[in-house]
Amino acid sequence: MPLQAGAGPEAYRAVLDSVFATEPYRWAPQSPVLRLISEGWDRLGAWIEGLKTDNPLLFRFLLVTILLAWVGIFAHAAWLIWRTVRGAARADRQVALPVAGERHDAKWYSRAADQAAAAGRLAEALQLAFVALALTLEGQGLLQYQPSKTPAECAREARLAGSDQERLRDLVRSLYSYAFGGRAIGLDDYRRWREHGAGPWHAPAH
Known part of the structure; x- marks a missing residue:
């Protein structure tokens, strides 16, 4: 900003204030x-x-x-x-009916799951228990189960009320982590899984 000859102190102060107000001269204390x-x-x-x-x-x-x-x-x-x-x-590949072309009811798979658990084959027991659960839901008209469907597909397709839908998803997540994710599983974990899936299942309200 050019200054006229004989400009007073106020003019100089105004110029300096305008210069030091620009971005390079702005300063804030660092935290x-x-x-x-x-x-x-x-x-x-x-x-x-x-x-x-x-x-x-x-x-x-x-x-x-x-x-x-x-x-x-x-x-x-x-x-x-x-x-x-x-x-x-x-x-996705392994949780299905254990023998191709052979089909049993939910009670059969439930007994087979308990027998596998008693023998210490807990990961296999959970897979059998899930098939028993899927057939139970099918018997109640809440799921159309096919051996080729994965647990995740069953959880997505099941026609359940909101809380029951989340419960089934939680069971599927536990199944995957125990049977295929390397998570350690004990007999108490198997029993808790069975108890979690043993409660009543409800269709969504219309």
């Missing part, structure tokens, strides 16, 4: 947390630069260690994803 992080980051950078200059061998060792740590983290994450996908695929 203690951000200041601590900034100072720590600066110290870390200075330490790394000093290490690079004073001890190149140790600096290279540090870089290799960090790289290996990141590789390990990504490898572990990939393994977890692979295990989850593989478990879900196995679940």
Whole structure:
């Protein structure tokens, strides 16, 4: 802003105020947390630069260690994803009637589930128990069950009231985690699963 000759102090003050009001001159106090992080980051950078200059061998060792740590983290994450996908695929394939072309009623599968549990085959027992539950729902007109359907498909297609729909989904999630996700299961877990599915089931209100 040009000033005319002989301008007074007020004019100079106005110019200075307009300049210091611009973005580069605006200043706000930094929070203690951000200041601590900034100072720590600066110290870390200075330490790394000093290490690079004073001890190149140790600096290279540090870089290799960090790289290996990141590789390990990504490898572990990939393994977890692979295990989850593989478990879900196995679940979709394996939870069905145990003998192709052979069909029994819900009571038969319920007895077979208890026998498998008593023999210590708890993952198999849960699969049999789910088939018993699916046939029970079919008998009540709440589900059209087919051996080729997965538990997740049964949970989606079951015609249940809201709370019962969520209960069935919870049972399916538990089945997948126990039978195919590697989650440890004991006899008490099996019994709780059976009790959770033993209550009455209701159709949605119209």
